Amino acid sequence: MSLIRIQDLKVYYTGHGLFRKQSVTKAVDGVSLFVNDHETLGLVGESGSGKSTLGRAALLLIKPTAGSILFDGVDIVNAAVHKNRPAMKKFRREAQIVFQDPYGSLNPRMKVGKIIADPLRVHGVRGRKVLKEKALRLLELVGLPASAYDTYPYAFSGGQRQRISIARALSIGPRFIVADEPVSSLDISIQAQLLNLFKEIQEKEGVSYLFISHDLRTVAFIAHRVAVMYLGRIMELAQTKELITGPLHPYTKLLLSSIPSKDRRTTDQKEQANGHEHGCVFYPRCGLAKDICMDISPDLKEVSPGHSVACHLY
Amino acid sequence: MVNLLQASNLTISYKTADGEHKVLDNVSFFIGKGESVGLVGESGSGKTTLGLSVLRLLPSNAVYNAGSIRYNGSDLLAMDEKSISRVRGKDISVVFQDPLASLDPLFTVGYQIAESVTAHRPDIGKAGLEEIVESIMGDVGLPEPSRTKQLYPHELSGGMRQRVMIAIALVNNPSLLIADEPTTALDVTIQAQIMDLLKRAKQEYNLTILLITHDLGVAFELVDRLIIMYGGVIVEQGSKQEIFSRPYHPYTKALLMAIPELMDIAQHAPPRLSAIPGSVRAHYDDYEGCRFYDRCTYRTKECLDKEPDLTEYSPGHPARCIHPLL
16 A cells, blocks of 8 residues: 555645736646655656645645545545544654755754754653654764764754754654755765665665655656656656656656756757646647647556556657 | 966965965966866865956955966956956856846846946947847847847746846857856756757857866766866866766766766666765865865875875876876
């Protein structure tokens, strides 16, 4: 059974112009996906694709406009609405997040030991000795010295801060972690260290990740399966190797051919345009669009086992 | 090849609350006319300081301790303010990373491109100016120049803004373009467009380019030669083929290993990426020996005796290491 299953999730933002007509931005528009136990699902997309909104909505940090989220078989959107406290408490304990910005996400006035142990305290773990022991074990797990326990965040580099964030997320033994661009702000040599750490932790602790990134190389390394998102919708979803070696969707192909490398040829692409009112959201940029693409938005359909694509060409 | 730019023994520090720290230590390099050179390094390597020092665009707490930067024979560091302003935007132009921060939100993009022209040619007529602006906008791939020039920066996408920046940089036909992480803030599909534009501009404008980047993949596409920096010094330089096929310095090699090709990852699914342990120091002021020592897998105690010299292990391909990977 999947650990988390998102069904037809929608997050719409309404803009209130003083003199303008109300406008609706469909940040996430009918997304369905699941993540299995011990699995990493990579979520790639460019800025504005809605990947971060989807990640936060999956944790109910943003209220979904519509759709359901089943976590361990329990509909948590429903649980939140009906103030089902035991179900929500279990969800909050088992689902955590690591943010992109290691400078904005750690309280500068709290010592690292307290930052890491705080979630434990919130969830009712008591006893100074117990908390300290747990915090020290977590520091070791993420590769930080025990001396970090009594230090403030300012003393640490970006990479080390991300290790602190990871320790905090792991402290209450979650089963599911949303990692929202956790290595994007780091230098390449440090990125590799952190990505290895994410993998190591999954092997040791058996957590599942929804790993959000704009970088296909990062996702290719860390994820078992990859979902490609564009303007609020999933364009393609497949096993990592299959998606990269045999992409189907024209947008996935464009993404892959844009990665700088010694083999890259000049890309042939249309200018970026905003979403399309009715048909396929990628229609204005697509070089292979047919008439039907202008009017009817394609559904995500499985074209071979485990490989889905939302495109009228298939 | 004639050297268009030649920096010799450049040493620059920043004054901070806890004293003066060197960010560039005795750096020498050249760029030949028509050549494109990539300046590659991670944060703290001094690559941006080096790039901006050429046009004396460093913040006011920067101190030029020693060295010279010669452009076409004249020393840019010895020039008075008036002379250096004549070089800026005319002979040497810059494109920065963040186009939104570099453009003035209160003026139309057309006005800002025109400003760059009139700064160097104040007597140009209105009609001529309009023509120059629209023609450069067309060249950099901005659609409908006559309409787009009336737009404000916030009305354009990130990629379009960077095209405006490139138009401003190219409008006076400079001979040297310094591009400081020009695509880092952009999405990968837009990055590809801007890279293609820079490649085309290099041909059509016969540009010499100094590309500052942390991304070896981006550098590979555009440049002929690479300069690798670490901790304020040049650790290796050479043609890009040489650097990619046989790096001498353990840092360069580690950097190349840290970014495997996408297809290799997809096909071989490596259990771990090859990472560089540790991190760079904030400064190396009272430090002797090799700056990469802490993080190097090939280190010996001799590495700490003194800073290794930049030694030419093959023609045009020096490295700062006493245990080069030959």
